Amino acid sequence: MRPPKPLTVADTVLAPVPLDKAFRLINHGPVVLVSSAHGAARNVMAAAWAMPLDFSPPKVAVVVDARSYTRELIEASGEFAFNIPCRNQIEAVLKAGTATGRDGDKFALTGFAAFAGKRVGAPLIEGCVGWLECKVIPEPHNEKRHDLFIAEVLAAQADDRVFRDGRWTMTDDGLRTLHYLSGGTFFATGDTLTIPSE
Amino acid sequence: MRPPKPLTVADTVLAPVPLDKAFRLINHGPVVLVSSAHGAARNVMAAAWAMPLDFSPPKVAVVVDARSYTRELIEASGEFAFNIPCRNQIEAVLKAGTATGRDGDKFALTGFAAFAGKRVGAPLIEGCVGWLECKVIPEPHNEKRHDLFIAEVLAAQADDRVFRDGRWTMTDDGLRTLHYLSGGTFFATGDTLTIPSE
Numbered sequence: 001m002r003p004p005k006p007l008t009v010a011d012t013v014l015a016p017v018p019l020d021k022a023f024r025l026i027n028h029g030p031v032v033l034v035s036s037a038h039g040a041a042r043n044v045m046a047a048a049w050a051m052p053l054d055f056s057p058p059k060v061a062v063v064v065d066a067r068s069y070t071r072e073l074i075e076a077s078g079e080f081a082f083n084i085p086c087r088n089q090i091e092a093v094l095k096a097g098t099a100t101g102r103d104g105d106k107f108a109l110t111g112f113a114a115f116a117g118k119r120v121g122a123p124l125i126e127g128c129v130g131w132l133e134c135k136v137i138p139e140p141h142n143e144k145r146h147d148l149f150i151a152e153v154l155a156a157q158a159d160d161r162v163f164r165d166g167r168w169t170m171t172d173d174g175l176r177t178l179h180y181l182s183g184g185t186f187f188a189t190g191d192t193l194t195i196p197s198e
Numbered sequence: 199m200r201p202p203k204p205l206t207v208a209d210t211v212l213a214p215v216p217l218d219k220a221f222r223l224i225n226h227g228p229v230v231l232v233s234s235a236h237g238a239a240r241n242v243m244a245a246a247w248a249m250p251l252d253f254s255p256p257k258v259a260v261v262v263d264a265r266s267y268t269r270e271l272i273e274a275s276g277e278f279a280f281n282i283p284c285r286n287q288i289e290a291v292l293k294a295g296t297a298t299g300r301d302g303d304k305f306a307l308t309g310f311a312a313f314a315g316k317r318v319g320a321p322l323i324e325g326c327v328g329w330l331e332c333k334v335i336p337e338p339h340n341e342k343r344h345d346l347f348i349a350e351v352l353a354a355q356a357d358d359r360v361f362r363d364g365r366w367t368m369t370d371d372g373l374r375t376l377h378y379l380s381g382g383t384f385f386a387t388g389d390t391l392t393i394p395s396e
Binding site: 024027028029030031048049050051052053054059061063087090091094141142146148150166167168170176178179180181182183184185186187188189190191192193194195196197 | 340
């Protein structure tokens with residue numbers, strides 16, 4: 001196994017995102033890293049099955065498998081964060097999506113470093129380009145039947161180099177967001193296409 | 199207003215997608231067109247808030263606003279289809295996402311032509327690159343509180359030119375799928391990035 005590449009936040013320009021624009025961080029369907037913590041335990045997993053659910057207050061929905069370590073930490077803490085990874089991090093994202101935190105610390109495995117959020121205890125992941133801090137709205141039926149968690153977004157931030165004034169700019173190839181197909185294959189977010197209003 | 203470009207399925211190579219691979223049609227988070235019908239009425243809307251919810255049987259989740267015409271048709275019929283549009287159709291997709299079927303037939307407005315599905319009465323849209331035919335699993339709480347519909351996928355098809363053996367190939371720029379940001383801005387699905395297994 002190759003050692004993970006260092007992933008640092010050195011060049012990130014962290015900027016708050018107004019809550020009414022938070023949905024735009026994931027509206028285009030990127031893969032997200034779901035981070036969670038409870039007591040001294042923490043974990044990170046990749047999730048393609050995540051989407052906005054409401055504008056105001058902003059809510060999100062995400063599928064978290066019943067057997068996963070992340071599920072245990074989310075149920076214990078009632079919180080998680082969406083971290084929106086970029087192309088620079090693709091190998092670590094795949095590891096976060098295939099390994100389990102039950103076998104050892106996934107931050108060590110992936111090389112991800114963490115920083116503190118503003119509103120939740122879940123760690124935020126350096127080198128990502130957007131972050132949504134979320135508090136679970138308990139819905140036992142959805143959690144049990146569909147492995148579906150619904151949460152309110154309490155705080156949002158983005159890397160100002162690529163998300164500014166409520167819009168992704170996707171100006172840097174390494175900072176493009178990712179979309180997951182399966183079997184180790186991703187798509188980068190591609191060309192920006194704007195249709196003029198008539 | 200410019201007349202809609204003709205959107206034909208002349209070159210489409212329709213192929214069935216095995217149900218256990220159906221999730222891969224939307225796993226990367228593309229915008230979908232939700233088509234619906236009841237009696238002689240039919241409609242199509244664009245939805246960015248859609249995702250897979252389960253593998254087997256395949257299920258999907260989608261947010262459909264309570265005031266929308268599509269909502270009325272889905273509630274009356276218990277069915278809908280996801281049609282996965284491509285770059286060639288971008289202007290029509292935006293129209294489908296901004297106009298309402300209450301003001302007039304959106305197929306006429308957008309130029310979309312329809313063909314019959316295999317398992318549901320909802321029309322399938324020509325020129326798209328993937329189709330999922332879905333039967334609603336009634337969940338009154340989710341529908342009322344979150345405008346969230348959960349459905350089982352009964353049949354899936356794709357354009358064999360760009361989705362083959364369970365994988366998107368994205369070999370033709372005009373047939374790339376789309377991801378919606380907001381305000382008339384989309385991203386095309388970009389570079390394919392495959393991480394070799396170790």
